[in-house]
Amino acid sequence: MTDHSLPGNTQSSDTLDCVVRFHDPRRLPELERCVFSLVGQRYRPINIVLVLQRFSPDEVAATEAALAPLLQLPNAPRLSVHNWDEAGVVDARTYLLNRGLDVAQGRYLAFLDYDDVLFPEAYEMLVGQLRKTGAAIAFASVQVMQVEVHDHFFYMVGSKVPPYKGQDLADLFKNNFCPIHSYVIDRSQLPTDLLHFDTGLTIEEDYDLLLRICAGFPSDFSLVGTPVGYYFYKTDGSNTVATQSGLDGEKLALYQEVQARIRARKKNTPVAPEVQAALGVPNPREGLSIHDTLKQSRTGSPGLRKLAELVGAR
Structure with missing residues (x-):
């Protein structure tokens, strides 16, 4: 496994680690947009943990070269690149997240998919809420933006997709309404062995983690209703988990299996x-x-x- 680092800010007890997973070098412009939104965060210090899925040496080098100008801006975050290259796993999304968790060392932890973005005030607000309340995790909202996918460009239609519905812990225990970039975790409030993703899940892996955290430790939903970023809903379905009514065959079987595991998690996870x-x-x-x-x-x-x-x- 290859690790690369680009210069930036040093680590501190207040460091926020943001784990970004990236699996397709053809999507590099989207990753640049994602990282640009992290460079623009008001909160400091930030460490971006970029985890790649089986990139060749040339692809790793191209990724670093594309991001280098962003990291040369004044007070830019630190960014480390980690190429996950284990064989035998087709869909490695949870493995990439776990690799990011292995690397992260800061007090605060967040996630951002390569094709989404955050507003400049996002982490400043969420970390502020964690410090104010002493909660283990603080949630906000993200705005859903519909994007038409074309061969050489994306066309942003606007917020025509219904937003995620929910406002508090009771709603979260019912269904996941909190995208992976809508919250920040305070690792100092949690046991280290809790922070891992179930590698048996390729969808709802983030919801499974949220259930385990929120069942055992205080959570804060005060910022729900305050948008801190965009979730880009692509019209080709490439980044969105479909509902049961829109699936068939193997995808339907996978969806049903995951839902059964989530139900089991709810039945077997004690609430403090x-x-x-x-x-x-x-x-x-x-x-x-x-x-x-x-x-x-x-x-x-x-x-x-x-x-x-x-x-x-x-």
Whole structure:
């Protein structure tokens, strides 16, 4: 495995590591746009951990050369390049994320896919919320932008795609409404062995991690409703997980398998009593799973009762 580093800021206890995974050198202009949005962050210090999937030496060199001008800007972040080159895995997206976690050393942790971007204030706001509340993870929102894919360019149609629906932890326990670049994690609040992605998942891998974090540790949703970036919804479906109604064959089977594993995660993952209390569950106690917490919430607030009814109807 090859590691490369480009000059930039030094590490500190307040460093935010942003893991970016990149698998297709033909998409280099999109990666440049992504990294440009990270260079423009107001928060410092930032360390960009770029993980490539089986790039040749020439492709690694081309990637570094394309990004070098951005990293020569004043006060640019540090960027390290790590080429994941293990054989035998076709879809390595979770392996790339885990490689990024292995490399990251800063207090704060975030993720950004190569084809999405963040607004300049994103990390400043999210880290500020973590410091203010002491939460292990803080969430905001991202705006969904529809993009038409053409041979030599993208055409941004605008925000015609419905945004992700949800506003709090109860909604997250029901369904994932938080894209991977809509939150920042405070690693100092979590055990080190919790931060890993399930390599058996090739979709919903980020949701699985969110369930494990939010079930056991305080989370903050105060910034939900405040956009901190764009999620580019490509009309060719190349970067979007379809719903069950739009799938068939092997893709449908994979989707159903993943959904079964997510349901199992909800049934087997205990919710900390303090998290139960925050959800309005009466008589919080050890051993109550995410699934059971939602069922217990029927005796809590009206909103949580309706949520539990929806989950129980599945």
